Amino acid sequence: MAYIYNLPNSTDGIDTIMTDTASALPALIPLLLLFTFFVIFLGGIARQKARTGNTDASLWAVVASIGTLMVTLLLSLKEGFINLLYLVIVITVTIFSGVWFFISQKQSEV
Amino acid sequence: MSGQIQWTVGLVLAGLFAVAIIGFSINYASDNDAAVSISQDDEVSGVYTNLSGTNLIKFKESLENTTGGLLNSSIDSQSGTIESGGTFAGGISDITTGTQNIIRIGYTKIFGANSAFAIFLSIFGAVIGFITLMYFWKTWAGRTPD
Numbered sequence: 366m367a368y369i370y371n372l373p374n375s376t377d378g379i380d381t382i383m384t385d386t387a388s389a390l391p392a393l394i395p396l397l398l399l400f401t402f403f404v405i406f407l408g409g410i411a412r413q414k415a416r417t418g419n420t421d422a423s424l425w426a427v428v429a430s431i432g433t434l435m436v437t438l439l440l441s442l443k444e445g446f447i448n449l450l451y452l453v454i455v456i457t458v459t460i461f462s463g464v465w466f467f468i469s470q471k472q473s474e475v
Numbered sequence: 476m477s478g479q480i481q482w483t484v485g486l487v488l489a490g491l492f493a494v495a496i497i498g499f500s501i502n503y504a505s506d507n508d509a510a511v512s513i514s515q516d517d518e519v520s521g522v523y524t525n526l527s528g529t530n531l532i533k534f535k536e537s538l539e540n541t542t543g544g545l546l547n548s549s550i551d552s553q554s555g556t557i558e559s560g561g562t563f564a565g566g567i568s569d570i571t572t573g574t575q576n577i578i579r580i581g582y583t584k585i586f587g588a589n590s591a592f593a594i595f596l597s598i599f600g601a602v603i604g605f606i607t608l609m610y611f612w613k614t615w616a617g618r619t620p621d
Contacts, residue, residue: 431496457519457585
């Protein structure tokens with residue numbers, strides 16, 4: 366039967382299964398990173414709202430973007446998973462979250 | 476809006492955060508021989524070099540000059556004002572340049588280097604500089620700029 370995607374093969378080692386999957390489906394890695402970011406961001410905001418009644422969106426943006434940055438740096442170790450453009454975007458979003466966090470006024474500060 | 480100390484500390488910490496994130500990514504990639512490294516991108520590396528080597532260092536130096544001006548200023552027995560008006564310079568131009576450098580990577584990388592979006596950087600930089608200036612003027616004149 367015909368497959369929609371080319372099957373990965375492990376002739377050169379198990380790593381090639383992952384890199385072949387990533388190259389057969391280019392949107393896989395960016396969507397994985399988006400998933401990581403939004404799970405932490407939205408989950409943190411929802412739990413904080415339920416627990417304390419307040420939301421601190423800039424704080425959760427920083428936490429989520431640093432978590433995504435760690436996943437991205439791990440993926441950047443091997444050729445074929447991530448290209449430079451996505452790494453730059455993740456770092457830019459992390460820096461912007463930090464700028465937003467430090468500039469915004471906190472309720473607890475005098 | 477926040478107070479003068481909060482605002483200045485906020486801008487400085489944002490610059491330090493950017494230096495920390497980019498520096499960590501560069502050193503992580505070089506330690507682990509990563510295939511993809513942020514140091515391969517000229518603009519982000521350039522912003523890192525400008526922020527860490529120029530903007531924040533110059534801000535520190537002019538802040539130390541301001542502190543020295545405050546500690547060492549003297550008032551003569553018959554005059555009502557201190558000698559130097561430069562006491563409240565405070566490195567304002569350096570920290571606004573640092574913030575503009577951070578914003579520049581954002582609009583270059585996310586929006587592309589299209590000149591139509593350059594207005595974002597110039598307006599934002601002007602607002603940051605204006606707010607910082609008003610806070611320093613507030614300390615000098617004793618009125619509130621809020």
